[in-house]
Amino acid sequence: MDPGLTRCGVGVVEGVAGRPLTMLGVGVVRTPADADIGHRLVAIERGLEEWLDTHRPELVAVERVFSQHNVRTVMGTAQASAVAMLCAARRGIPVALHTPSEVKAAVTGSGRADKAQVGAMVTRLLRLAAPPRPADAADALALAICHIWRAPAQNRLQRAVAAQHAQNAPKGRTA
Amino acid sequence: MDPGLTRCGVGVVEGVAGRPLTMLGVGVVRTPADADIGHRLVAIERGLEEWLDTHRPELVAVERVFSQHNVRTVMGTAQASAVAMLCAARRGIPVALHTPSEVKAAVTGSGRADKAQVGAMVTRLLRLAAPPRPADAADALALAICHIWRAPAQNRLQRAVAAQHAQNAPKGRTA
Structure with a gap:
């Protein structure tokens, strides 16, 4: 997930490191800029809950x-x-954090790649017809790919733990 | 509420501007510094939900x-x-935001008052036997007092609106 109050990018990717990955879903949870902050947070919560319900990552x-960036945006x-x-944590789903430069480096080879380059690589790696729009959606997919590639050992462990908790849950999905 | 991951101060004050105020509760929701961020946020949510259930502000x-301050703390x-x-917003409770200097100015007359001065005034204004500890708890009470004093017109409007939504809810409480 690429979080933001105005646009919160969400991408769902299935797969393991070293094998082709599959995009299961991509989108954006939006909230109106003129709503008050409390209502915007509630709208984000509802939107993300729907994604978690649908994909059960x-x-x-x-x-x-x-x-380090613009104060209000941050x-x-x-x-x-x-x-x-x-x-995620409320559902017992492990949460992993990656920095923007870790994500860029994972999918493009450079931590300073621009948005177009990230979009192009996400398109290629997930074998999509076109780069996902808006950029927040593509960034969310890049984050999911980054996590799958960066933490295979961690993921295997987490899968084993998760399997004990919910044996019927779908496998290998990262949102 | 004086939010923080390690200590989230909570103070409940009942009253209206121009009349003596009453403290209904004060405390701190704590989370362990060594827990991961997701679990800490879940613990804060649970703690605050208990306060909201008990006091229904x-x-x-x-x-x-x-x-502007320390990056990690912020x-x-x-x-x-x-x-x-x-x-709060999920329950339909209006949320008001006040800056630390607005709070200090409201209770001490100076936006640059130190913690001891804020604690002393909170103690006096709420007729307490001693300053609330830790400082986060006193700060939360100061915030509640600040809100009651700064926004009486807004509060009356919000009370009227809230009364339409839930006629049985207790009146005039600010957490």
């Missing part, structure tokens, strides 16, 4: 927020990411 | 977060405050 990867991102982490 | 005032504060605002 085994892991949730969320962008790690830094406050606060919104921190608040939206808190809701994303809360929704 | 008509309004929730939350400290407005700025990122992120945790932004995340904890998101959970506080979410819990």
Whole structure:
């Protein structure tokens, strides 16, 4: 998930490192900029709950927020990411955090790649017809791919633990 | 509420501007620093839900977060405050935000008062035997007092609206 108050990107990817990956879903949870902050957080919670209900991911990867950028944007991102982490943790789904540069480096080879490059690689790696729009949606897919590739050992462990808790849950999905 | 990941101060004050105020409750929701962020947010949500269940406040005032201070602290504060605002808004309780300097100015007359001064005034205004500990708890009470004093017109409007929604809810409480 690529969190934000205005647009919260969500991407669901299935697979394991070293094998072709499959996109199961992609989209954006939006909230109106003129609504008050409390209502926006409630709307994000509802939107993310729907995604979690539909895809029942085994892991949730969320962008790690830094406050080095624009102050107002960072606060919104921190608040939206808190809701994303809360929704996942409340269901017992492990949460992984990756920085934007870790994500870019994972899918493009460079931690300073631009959005077009990330979009192009996401399109290629998931064998899509066109880059996902908006960029927040593509970024969410890149985050899911990054997590699957970066943490195979961790994922195997988490899968084993998750399997004990819910043997009927779908396998290998990362939102 | 004075939000934070490690200590989230909660204070419940009943009253209206121009009349003596009454403290109905004060405390702190704590989460272990070594727990992962998702679990900490879930613990904060549970703790705050208990406070809301017990006191059913008509309004929730939350400290407005700025990122001018320590980066790591601010992120945790932004995340904890998101959970506080979410819990209130989900119940249809209006959320008000006040900056730390607005709160200090309201209870001490100076926006740059130190913690001891805020604690002393909270003790006096609520006719307590001693300053509430820790400081986060006193700060939460100061925030509630600030809200009651700063927004009497707004509060009357919100009370009228809230009364339409839930005629049986207790009146005039701010957490």
